[in-house]
Amino acid sequence: MTWRKRFSALSVLGAAALICGFGPASARSWDEIVSEARGQTVYWNAWGGDERTNSFIDWVGQQVQTRYGVTVRQVKLSDTAEAVSRVVAEKTAGRDDNGSVDLIWINGPNFLSMKDKQLLYGPFTQLLPNYRYVDTAGKLSNVTDFTIPVDGMESPWRLAQIVFNYDSSRVRDVPRTIKDFVPWAKAHPGRFTHPDIRDFMGATFLKQALIELAPNRERLQQPVSDNDFAEETIPLWSWYEQLSPLLWRRGEQFPANGPAARQLLNDGELDLSMSFDPAEAAASVESGLLPDTIRTYTLSGGTIGNTSFVAIPYNSPHKEAAMIVADFLLDPATQAHAQDIRVLGSFTVLDLDKLSAVQRQLFADLPTSPALPANADLGPVLLEPHPSWMTRITDEWMRRYVK
Structure with missing residues (x-):
């Protein structure tokens, strides 16, 4: 029909x-x-x-x-x-x-x-x-x-929901929590990165890390205050300081957006990338934009999703x-x-x-x-933080990492 x-x-x-x-x-x-x-x-x-x-x-x-x-x-x-x-x-x-x-x-x-x-x-x-x-x-x-x-x-x-795409022909051990990214990147230096934090996909990666690392994630559902921002982001910046030099090009350059990161995965410059579209890898394999060895997964505790x-x-x-x-x-x-x-x-x-x-x-x-996850494979959908957190995180990352 x-x-x-x-x-x-x-x-x-x-x-x-x-x-x-x-x-x-x-x-x-x-x-x-x-x-x-x-x-x-x-x-x-x-x-x-x-x-x-x-x-x-x-x-x-x-x-x-x-x-x-x-x-x-x-x-x-x-x-x-x-x-x-x-x-x-x-x-x-x-x-x-x-x-x-x-x-x-x-x-x-x-x-x-x-x-x-x-x-x-x-x-x-x-x-x-x-x-x-x-x-x-x-x-x-x-x-x-x-x-x-x-x-x-x-x-x-x-x-949309955060997923991670990896090339199964090159790696099989993948990070299952945010904390796992640091030891994984030490074992695979330069083989992962995120889009520029000024792009929504890059900012969302930091928000995912914030949710997993924040001492009190309930505060993230409220408008950000100076005190809450300082307290809740201490573990985030400590974690990112360890991860940053292990990223692609030592964290000194970033792909502009998700499609640019996908191209790096296709070119073999990355073994692991991310997307806000659970079907992106499967669709990209179908259209020849990614090799058929790409697989998709989410983190064990769930990932941020939105509509x-x-x-x-x-x-x-x-x-x-x-x-x-x-x-x-x-x-x-x-x-x-x-x-x-x-x-x-x-x-x-x-x-x-x-x-x-x-x-x-x-x-x-x-x-x-094979690259398409079922709904059950996506795991829990984590709620987005209040929009004010995204603005503050982006500004703080730029202050710390943009020369």
Whole structure:
């Protein structure tokens, strides 16, 4: 069965869902929103550093154009803060009705910033027919973004969790806890590194270490204070001082981001790398970007996980079309397509128990790979620290290690 036929078979699902009384659009039915969206163009501001994701966004644009008459234009960002700054500038200039951003791929500190500044449209998620399939009980990161309640102001579309990828043709002993990285790196000097800490992946590696090493990790769920930061990061910096000179190029240079680190693994310069996408290695093997000897695992105590969301700025002129895209991203057929390692490999945000047998079969039919972990292999998902910790850790690392 082709994807076009699968979408056709599932197209009526969710159309009759009752729309709850959320947000300014609550007086309209979903059919009215669909009608108003036709002919609109959605300027989707999204990180453009991964070609597979860019290709998926292109595919989404083709689908919603065919089905709803909505055009999607990706505005490729190197940092989500670029779009946030643009909306802030528009608000300052009084441009409240005709903004340049319709949809943002967002989470973490950027979401907190926009929510606090009242720069977001919504709540809107309960207006989306496909939102009823979202796992809001077993995947708490779908409703809490870096400790901040989502409150319907952003819609989930893909899951992320830290995993580590290694070349099984060269190494078999891999570090299973953060503390294990120092003795492992001593035995394999220069064969591991993390992305630049100014990149979210690099910062997340330090947050993972902080969670495992902090004397009182409960403090990490609260906004950071000077006293807490000093006390909770003492073991982190002690550990990193030992690890840093054992990293690739003695910790004096770092790959710019996750894809750059993946290339080093493919080139044989690294034996161990990391990713925030559990299916990245399998997808990369499938597309020839990594050798078929790559395997994926997580740490024994679990790793940080979060959800990627889309949000609609308060001054978007195409809110209806933006909601169409957000809802399409939650369609079970879209989620299954995205989880396909030949496409994107993103683990679904949906609760499969809420789906029909036909919808669940879409996931059951997906290809597998020796490099692809099962859900059970991922272990516990650790909650992100409060966003303020990420900012402080990044600043402190730069003070200590950027010459």
